[in-house]
Amino acid sequence: LAKTTQPISMDSYEGQEVNITCSHNNIATNDYITWYQQFPSQGPRFIIQGYKTKVTNEVASLFIPADRKSSTLSLPRVSLSDTAVYYCLVGEDNAGNMLTFGGGTRLMVKP
Amino acid sequence: GAGVSQSPRYKVAKRGQDVALRCDPISGHVSLFWYQQALGQGPEFLTYFQNEAQLDKSGLPSDRFFAERPEGSVSTLKIQRTQQEDSAVYLCASSLAGTGYSNQPQHFGDGTRLSIL
Numbered sequence: 001l002a003k004t005t006q007p008i009s010m011d012s013y014e015g016q017e018v019n020i021t022c023s024h025n026n027i028a029t030n031d032y033i034t035w036y037q038q039f040p041s042q043g044p045r046f047i048i049q050g051y052k053t054k055v056t057n058e059v060a061s062l063f064i065p066a067d068r069k070s071s072t073l074s075l076p077r078v079s080l081s082d083t084a085v086y087y088c089l090v091g092e093d094n095a096g097n098m099l100t101f102g103g104g105t106r107l108m109v110k111p
Numbered sequence: 112g113a114g115v116s117q118s119p120r121y122k123v124a125k126r127g128q129d130v131a132l133r134c135d136p137i138s139g140h141v142s143l144f145w146y147q148q149a150l151g152q153g154p155e156f157l158t159y160f161q162n163e164a165q166l167d168k169s170g171l172p173s174d175r176f177f178a179e180r181p182e183g184s185v186s187t188l189k190i191q192r193t194q195q196e197d198s199a200v201y202l203c204a205s206s207l208a209g210t211g212y213s214n215q216p217q218h219f220g221d222g223t224r225l226s227i228l
Binding site for chain 1: 115142144146152153154156159161166167202204208209216217218219220221222224
């Protein structure tokens, strides 16, 4: 399984755009990149998934360069409620596959 | 609609006791996963069911851990002769389809926080 590396923590302020970059140098051809969000005392929540280029949904955007060795989760105009841990995962896009979580990035949004 | 439900939310047990943790997946979801999350760390895979079949139990830390899903819906994770190192949050996740189906994210419950005294 491809290993991911992401910053341990980040600070931001309300209204700013936050970009969290994840490195996955050993990503395989069949691997997708998926991001989950986790609030304290809750289970992880799926945010976004992509394979290449750019994916956007109502919550976030995911930018993936051509070599796919990294990806960037972009959260537009964050609010205090976006304070959470964000996990970058790499693996086959297969409902029967277990998810391999790293340590995640702890995002703190300040007023 | 209803999400993944886990019970109890909190469980305190004395070392050596047996515990049972329950997971009610989203109705109709074929795949069911159990994860263990230690404080300050990401979840770690324990075991996987496709319907009632346990297809992968490679993550179970010892033979004290046992999981079942007899009718392909509700699942129970049982830990026998609990130890202090078993203290963690146990998360259950389900997804709509099984092996070979793509683009089906896993939906997590809020977990059971287990504390072993």
